[in-house]
Amino acid sequence: AQKITQTxxxxxxxxxxAVTLDCTYDTSDQSYxxxxxxxxSSGEMIFLIYQGSYDEQNxxxxxxxxxFQKARKxxxxxxxxxxxxDSAMYFCxxxxxxxxxxxxxxxxxxxxxxxx
Amino acid sequence: xVKVTQSSRYLVKRTGEKVFLECVxxxxxxxxxxxxxxxxxxxxxxxxxxxxxxxxxxxxxxxxSVSREKKERFSLILxxxxxxxxxxxxxxxxxxxxxxxxxxxxxxxxxSWLTVV
Numbered sequence: 001a002q003k004i005t006q007t008x009x010x011x012x013x014x015x016x017x018a019v020t021l022d023c024t025y026d027t028s029d030q031s032y033x034x035x036x037x038x039x040x041s042s043g044e045m046i047f048l049i050y051q052g053s054y055d056e057q058n059x060x061x062x063x064x065x066x067x068f069q070k071a072r073k074x075x076x077x078x079x080x081x082x083x084x085x086d087s088a089m090y091f092c093x094x095x096x097x098x099x100x101x102x103x104x105x106x107x108x109x110x111x112x113x114x115x116x
Numbered sequence: 117x118v119k120v121t122q123s124s125r126y127l128v129k130r131t132g133e134k135v136f137l138e139c140v141x142x143x144x145x146x147x148x149x150x151x152x153x154x155x156x157x158x159x160x161x162x163x164x165x166x167x168x169x170x171x172x173x174x175x176x177x178x179x180x181s182v183s184r185e186k187k188e189r190f191s192l193i194l195x196x197x198x199x200x201x202x203x204x205x206x207x208x209x210x211x212x213x214x215x216x217x218x219x220x221x222x223x224x225x226x227x228s229w230l231t232v233v
Contacts, residue, residue, distance in 0.1 A: 104149065104222060
């Protein structure tokens, strides 16, 4: 069965510093996609970044990058130059890309607090 | 912009009541999902629907049922609400036509906070 593991329940980071949020996954599928979502205190889920299992380069979106290590089955999110507005819950998620009924499964989340 | 709308943001219901959580999306998406979110447990999939009248159980379907009579609407039903169903419920929809593209084709509603007393 597919599984996402986020081992950091909470983290602190100083404003303007970089922070890495860990995510490991388990799947027997060859084709899959990995996501990171941000959930601020208001509750909405904001898509941040996506990595396909066949993508050779690490995905980047502005200050967000995904450190994809396929052999280790890890997909860590790196936020550079943290801002106070980055304080939120962050979820790693995975879906398989094999068909029409594929599901999106989530990790338990990491609560990030950016300190001034 | 794609919009996923959950009709009720905050609800308080009594134990044993039948509860309907409604979700509507306006972009003709095939897939729709219901998750519940609890502290320390992340988002857990309750049910999903891959097309009209089609549904599959997720990881925690017990105590819930769903209805998808029209493509744009996916309803979550708690037949007899219990206190352990107090949670935040998130609806999402996904465009199958974008499944090979970048992953930002999955859209979430704002969530429904349900308290069962």
